[in-house]
Amino acid sequence: MKDISDISNILELGENGIYFSETCETVSFPDDGHQIYARIEDRSFWFKHRNDCIISAVSNFRPPNDGVIFDVGGGNGFVSMGLKSKGFKVALLEPGIQGALVAKQRDIDTVICATVESAKIHSESLPAVGLFDVLEHIKYDKEFLFLLQDLLKKNGRLYITVPAWKSLWSHEDIIAGHYRRYSLRSIEELIKKVGFEIEYSSYFFRPLPLPIFLLRTLPFNFGLKSVSSVSSPKKDHQLSSGVSTYIINKLLSSEVTSIRNKEKMRFGASCLIVAKKL
Numbered sequence: 139m140k141d142i143s144d145i146s147n148i149l150e151l152g153e154n155g156i157y158f159s160e161t162c163e164t165v166s167f168p169d170d171g172h173q174i175y176a177r178i179e180d181r182s183f184w185f186k187h188r189n190d191c192i193i194s195a196v197s198n199f200r201p202p203n204d205g206v207i208f209d210v211g212g213g214n215g216f217v218s219m220g221l222k223s224k225g226f227k228v229a230l231l232e233p234g235i236q237g238a239l240v241a242k243q244r245d246i247d248t249v250i251c252a253t254v255e256s257a258k259i260h261s262e263s264l265p266a267v268g269l270f271d272v273l274e275h276i277k278y279d280k281e282f283l284f285l286l287q288d289l290l291k292k293n294g295r296l297y298i299t300v301p302a303w304k305s306l307w308s309h310e311d312i313i314a315g316h317y318r319r320y321s322l323r324s325i326e327e328l329i330k331k332v333g334f335e336i337e338y339s340s341y342f343f344r345p346l347p348l349p350i351f352l353l354r355t356l357p358f359n360f361g362l363k364s365v366s367s368v369s370s371p372k373k374d375h376q377l378s379s380g381v382s383t384y385i386i387n388k389l390l391s392s393e394v395t396s397i398r399n400k401e402k403m404r405f406g407a408s409c410l411i412v413a414k415k416l
Contacts, residue, residue: 142248145263149250156238159252165211165233167275167315172214172237179216183383184343187390188299189220191342191410192270194397195297196226199337199412202293205265210254210286211272215241221268222246231257254282259289266295271408273300273325274316283332290415296334298411300325302341306407308354322409334413340397341406345389350407 142149142157149157179185201207205227209218212230214237221228222245229248232238238251250257267286276282286296301311301319311319320328326336396403397410 145259146257147260148258149252152251154239154242155249156242157248157250157252159250159256159258161256165253165275165315167234172234172240175216176214176236176240179214183386183390185216187343187393188270188408189217190394191397192217192268192297192299193220193224194394195338195410195412196221197224198398198400199295199297199414201226201266201295202291203265205291206248207266207268207297208264209268209270211269211275212241213237215244215246215249217268217270218246219244254285254289261288262291264289264294265291266297268297270297270299271301273298274311274318274320275314277317279317280328280332283329283334287332287334287415292415294415295337296329296411296413296415298325298329298409298413300409302407302409303347306347306350306355308350308358310354320409322404322411325409325411329411329413333416335416336411336413338400338402338410338412340401340403340410341408342393342397342403342410343390343407344393344403344405345386346407347405 148160152158196207207221207226207228209228209230212218212232215230218228218230218241228246229250230238230241230246231250231252231254232241233251233253235251238249242249267290273279273282290296301316303321304319307319322339322341326339329336393403
């Protein structure tokens with residue numbers, strides 16, 4: 139980004155190369171979440187596949203005039219790093235200092251440690267916004283989307299991923315600070331009500347709903363600890379054998395092809411949406 143004043147007049151550059159707002163607000167995310175995931179993202183099949191799906195969708199529906207994608211709630215910058223590696227311009231907005239520091243270490247050029255509200259971003263100043271597994275952490279999701287709609291330029295694009303299916307709710311959602319899970323229909327309807335046009339939508343992570351239901355949701359419903367609750371996040375994100383790695387990668391690779399071809403998948407553990415401001 140050439141000049142931070144193009145989007146806000148109150149952000150100040152710190153000695154570590156990160157921009158800060160004047161105030162800080164609390165968010166619904168575990169205090170140690172960024173540190174935990176920073177250690178596993180690079181080797182996680184889940185984070186890698188989500189990046190591949192996001193990049194395919196963004197490549198099909200590029201930001202207007204190839205403008206900057208603002209990765210809102212972008213955590214450690216793993217998605218931003220993936221988008222940057224494919225030639226997209228990115229800026230990361232993350233209220234957690236630990237996540238912002240990791241993102242800066244990952245060579246994300248513009249890192250802002252703030253919430254959307256505390257950054258006081260100008261209306262109609264952003265070409266594109268990414269919300270990658272963020273909206274489920276926002277208590278008032280509709281109001282938050284209205285705010286983003288105001289910040290986007292006309293025809294600006296919104297890229298979203300969210301966890302799917304209320305029926306898959308478990309203790310892991312509570313630990314992660316989620317307020318809800320979505321169906322593809324419910325997230326589409328919400329985005330339309332705010333004043334966006336849906337350009338593409340699909341489920342992804344098709345192999346995962348059954349394992350999530352058996353290993354997380356069922357134990358939660360019976361008041362038991364899930365397998366994930368008694369193991370580490372590292373085990374959740376790394377496959378146990380070469381055979382399982384081969385199988386899951388084979389199953390997931392077809393999803394990237396489907397998104398690249400703009401095909402809609404009708405089942406999965408996550409939702410992916412691309413929308414345009416009218």
